[in-house]
Amino acid sequence: MYIGSTDHRGLMHCLWEIIDNSVDEALEGHCTEIDIRLHPDHSASVSDNGRGIPVDDVPGIGLSGVEVVYTKLHAGGKFGSGSYAASGGLHGVGASVVNALSARVDVEVDRSGKTHRMCFRRGEPGEFDDSRSRTPNSPFTPFTDSSALKTVGKVKKNVTGTRVRFWADFQIFPSTEGFSWENLLSRARQTAFLVPGLTINCWDERGSEILHETFRFDGGVVDFADWLASDGPVTDTWHITGQGTFTETVQVLDSDTGHLKAKEIERVCEVDCAVRWGIGYDTHIQSFVNIIATPKGGTHVAGFEQAILKVLRSYVDKSARKLKVNAKDGRPEKEDVQAGMTAVVTVRFPEPQFEGQTKEVLGTPQIRTLLSRIVTEWLDKKFASTKRDDKQQTQLLLEKIVGEMKARVSARIHKEISRRKNALETSSLPAKLADCRMEDVEHTELFIVEGDSALGTAKAARNSQFQALFPIRGKILNVQKASTADMLANAECANIIQVIGAGSGRTFDLMQARYGKVILMTDADVDGAHIRTLLLTLFFRYMRPMVEAGRVYAAVPPLHRIEVMAKGRKARELIYTYSEDELHRQLAALRKSGRTWKEPIQRYKGLGEMDADQLAETTMDRTHRSLRRITLADEEALRQAEDTFELLMGSVVGPRKDFIVDEAAHLDRTRIDA
Structure with a gap:
């Protein structure tokens, strides 16, 4: 339920959960660098220079913050505590689920001038004996009476951060599955685009040669959209930003009665989108909620697409005469408007509702209306702009949409006659x-x-x-x-x-x-x-x-035809050459052998200068042509x-x-x- 599957995708999702915890620190401005390593022993480690997981005991629970985060559901820093204004967390279960699905997890925290450490085996805290080697099979002693967060070193007081290393449990995941370097690079590059100023270092130490990649981008979603686009531009990359509020009902624990009760909470949602149209016809939309990719879209994508279609349809109708749109052409459809469109849609707000822990679809219903309103207002201003560049781009965009609409109608009419x-x-x-x-x-x-x-x-x-x-x-x-x-x-x-x-x-x-x-x-x-x-x-x-x-x-x-004269027993010969260099080489070879040729050498300037035999021999016959x-x-x-x-x-x-x-x-x- 939480990671989607127990194959390769589920294994990578465990890694994403740990990485996303570090990224949430970066979103709050407390982390500037994340290191990710794939080790030869089928483990992976993630370290950051964020604030570090709290190490003090949690009031009312009696356990350290590290143990609570990695063993208790719904107890993360993003769940109802206000520690994060916007994060990818859903239920505070990511770290604890990874812990439960791992044969071993080691957590080290730099905080308050000390390095603290705690180890887990299949979710149970305890101590490993690593005197021989550091593996999930090392002798393990679980904590029985009480848990202990060990202090294993000292650091400078201003040094903070978290390091997590986990070994996937092969009782759950097939031993043939491994982490994908290509998927890791894709995710790291994507995150670096979405968090300007964040440096992400990736290492793959599993092969004979250590692979290393570093990502850092300062341009945000505009640079991301430009990187995704593979065709020439019709418009510049438009940066659509805005902010809105909405209310939702949540269940909050009443400290007096100890029961949950419904409460209306006002949320603030930040919208950051980039969109551009190119000369091609492929559509590429990538969407994110608090830096978490939502490959199957959701309410934010639905609101974005609704606004794009509604606004562009209205301006095509207003300019119908200028664009030569007839009643028989109909109205632009979604596929016409999105042809050649590359878009990055991101929203940030607290406690988003996803459809499942895999977070592939955003479910918060209020986001659709909010995002549609922000995008509509921005596009209306763009189309109403009197700047020459804006007017030229919007006109080209409308012409492209009308062209796609007419092409669709024409393709439907001629579909049958265009077959064999x-x-x-x-x-x-x-x-x-x-x-x-x-x-x-x-x-x-x-x-x-x-x-x-x-x-x-x-x-x-x-x-x-x-x-x-x-x-x-x-x-x-x-x-x-x-x-x-x-x-x-x-x-x-x-x-x-x-x-x-x-x-x-x-x-x-x-x-x-x-x-x-x-x-x-x-x-x-x-x-x-x-x-x-x-x-x-x-x-x-x-x-x-x-x-x-x-x-x-x-x-x-061919470019030239050399008519070689007969000599002795050697008959008259025709030689075709296809470049100036080849011509000079052939002539040099003929001189060396004492052969002569007819002057001037024929230079073909067109196919019509050849007779049928020459054209067949040099250009059309499968046995001789190039x-x-x-x-x-x-x-x-x-x-x-x-x-x-x-x-x-x-x-x-x-x-x-x-x-x-x-x-x-x-x-x-x-x-x-x-």
């Missing part, structure tokens, strides 16, 4: 498409060729059994700058999406793609490279799964691709100008066709 057509339905595909006969998608290829002249040669050069051809007229729309609606209105882009047959954007279904390979076959000149870049931009923005699956290729047509596969190997490659497309094809001119100026010195002028 049978013989009776081929008329719905573009007339320019020269389709192949084979229906086995795995073996089919679609060549997107530049111009009708290249199409004529390619038709004669292709194998019509599995190779399809589709010509485009020159340079297509730059979709990095254009809205989704403009892209769909462009005939060339719409035809390419229809020919591939798998939809676009969020509706793209890789399983419905009509061809196993898409090969971009353009001329080997500057214009051809530009057209290839425009096509790649279209695939990257609206058909990215094709790129991620490695199904998009660039053809590599293809360049376009891939996104990992997340870092994705970020680099996003940055590159935004630099080369985006709407911001300044960085592109700087790039051109910087790279001009490396340009080989002889490679420009003029």
Whole structure:
């Protein structure tokens, strides 16, 4: 019930409980550094420089604060005591549950100039004999008459902190389960973003090489949202903050009667959110309550989403004429408004109600209304701003939402005709498409060729059994700058999406793609490279799964043809080269062997200059051709691709100008066709 499961997730949750206790100290301003270590003996330790767990006896209980925290439910510093204004604690059970599920727990506290220590075995306090080794199996003597918090050292009076080391109980957790280094780093990075100024050090000592990472961020949720976003910006990252109060009824112990009674308490809730929209269409929302992640959302996320949808819908309605929204387009839905949105939603208030100790869903109902009001007021001010930058960003955002709405409506209408057509339905595909006969998608290829002249040669050069051809007229729309609606209105882009047959954007279904390979076959000149870049931009923005699956290729047509003269028994020979360096190497080899060639050497400037046999042999025949596969190997490659497309094809001119100026010195002028 308290940790969710007894597998890997439950084990990590035990570690989170101990870490969160230290983070709560940081939230109150008493802790600046947390150290987390994964030890080779399957244990983990967490230390901080906070105030330290109280070591004095708790009135009315007769036990030290350390023993109460680690053995009694509902007795933590966050439960009804007012020690913490806002914390991740629910019932004051985290530390005691970890203790109960551990074969051994060692707690050391620096406080009042002394170091205090207490050990537990499966939740029972006592003493271990560690003369041989420090393990959960060391001889253990439980306390019987009374508990003792031992003093094991001295520290300076201004030095405080807590150190906790625990060994998971393999009677509960499978011995094959271990702590995840990757999950620990993700959680530590996330916490460092949410608590500006907190330093978190992580060590993994389990392998032959000790791993170490340190996290510290001072920018808060704005930096967090910028880090999460992987696409170019439509808006800046907006920082939404506010504070509100609400009342709730809680059960409080009456000191006179000793019974619980209902009492109305006023709570203060602080809201700290960051939201931005990018040119992509994926939605990424991360939510937190008192630094505790709520991956399944809750009332705070519901209030945030409600406000975003309500406000943006109203401004789309107000600007319907300017945005060219018709009645048939309907109204923006939640998925339209959240397309390309990255948001970090955090709230802080005392004693939050979660659905279970795993704290995946916030249940406090009053937070929904409070957060919706704060976000609505902030957005209304942003849209009413007369600043030029604010007006430009809000207009771009509304255009993006309308574009997503129209794309959704268009995708629904064209869903069926964008699938692979049978013989009776081929008329719905573009007339320019020269389709192949084979229906086995795995073996089919679609060549997107530049111009009708290249199409004529390619038709004669292709194998019509599995190779399809589709010509485009020159340079297509730059979709990095254009809205989704403009892209769909462009005939060339719409035809390419229809020919591939798998939809676009969020509706793209890789399983419905009509061809196993898409090969971009353009001329080997500057214009051809530009057209290839425009096509790649279209695939990257609206058909990215094709790129991620490695199904998009660039053809590599030759640059030169060397006609080698016959000599002796050696017959006349044709040699194709694909770069200037390769040309010079071939010519040097021919000179060395005493061969001569026909001058001038032919330089291909376009696919239309080749005859069908030459095109088939060099570029289309599977046995001889070379293809360049376009891939996104990992997340870092994705970020680099996003940055590159935004630099080369985006709407911001300044960085592109700087790039051109910087790279001009490396340009080989002889490679420009003029």
